[in-house]
Amino acid sequence: MYPDRVVSGMRPTGAMHLGHYHGALKNWIKMQSELPCLFFVADWHALTTHYDDPSVIERSTWEMLVDWLAAGVDPSQSTLFIQSRVPEHAELHLLLSMATPLGWLERVPTYKDQIENLSNKDLATYGFLGYPLLQAADVLIYRASQVPVGDDQVPHIEMMREIARRFNHLYGKEKGFEEKAQDAVKKLGSKRAKLYNELRTEYQQDGKDEALEQAKAMLDDAQSLSMGDRERLFGYLEGSRKLILVEPQARLTVASRLPGLDGRKMSKSYGNSIALREDKASVEKKIRTMPTDPARVRRTDAGDPARCPVWQFHQVYSNNDTQEWVVKGCKSAGIGCIECKQPVIDAIVKEQEPMHERAQQYLDDPSLVRAIVADGNDAARKLALETMRDVREAMGLAYT
């Protein structure tokens, strides 16, 4: 019905580290050549947990954007923008909040987890409870078909789908819908109209999902329809409502996890991270001093890669031959740890070289980043306004 589109955002955390690169950015870079992608800095989301210290948001936003570009997010392929520069996200959030049951928000698993994990902060706020709804608005406003997420975020996408469904159910009602839908069927031309009606019956009477998919594909190809008729025909297939908001699918990220230098999750706050654009000397020092299997006290002691964080780096960075060399050499004390770490250092330095190069132009001329984002803000806003026009109309707010 609407074109396939990916939406994903990140809170502005400042300079990114290699854990972010392997966990999310690499996936963005892959997706941008496959589908239209919108990537945004979720600066309002930063306020849901850091409302008492907004001073870092601006700097963190620009640092993070330079890192995205350095990593290879390509503004000629994807749209980069800042959430707060598209204020329609807030409007949709507000409108969705009117009909979203409180229980849906309270049962989001990360809500309770975060309240417990961040017990040093007072998160008993309206904004924090509502952040999954703001996330829903961030995605639904672009009628995104796919959202890349890790396993832990799947319940959020489920909730977005429920919200879209509820919205369509409540506001997709239209006076004379049935007649208008039937008129729209006629506009398909007699052959297609016949097929549409057959497929609709097969789906509604016999529950055949293939019939629904086939009918949707046929509507995708029917270029001559107006947007309103298209929404009606998609809605008419499944029931008696227009489809205004699109239910997004979770696209599970198959990311290689890069742990921190001490084997825990890589995080700036644990002091175990390597920045995306860390300089070479510092990378060498950090890897050389990285802890290894505690049982390998002397060079002659045999070790076990399973107990060593360096091995986890090899799993991300090394090919099979090198990995075999590590396992054999470690278990037989044939190699020393410094020797074992060298291929990891080389691989990280090599990975970072193009990142340093790409970043340099943006560091030399920060107005380039501003211009990319200004274009992205405009492009995103245009799409958001299209959806909001339909949303306002459906909710009876389009009067003058």
Ligand code: SF4
């Ligand atoms: S040889 Fe490599 S895998 Fe084994 S303990 Fe040393 S650094 Fe770790």
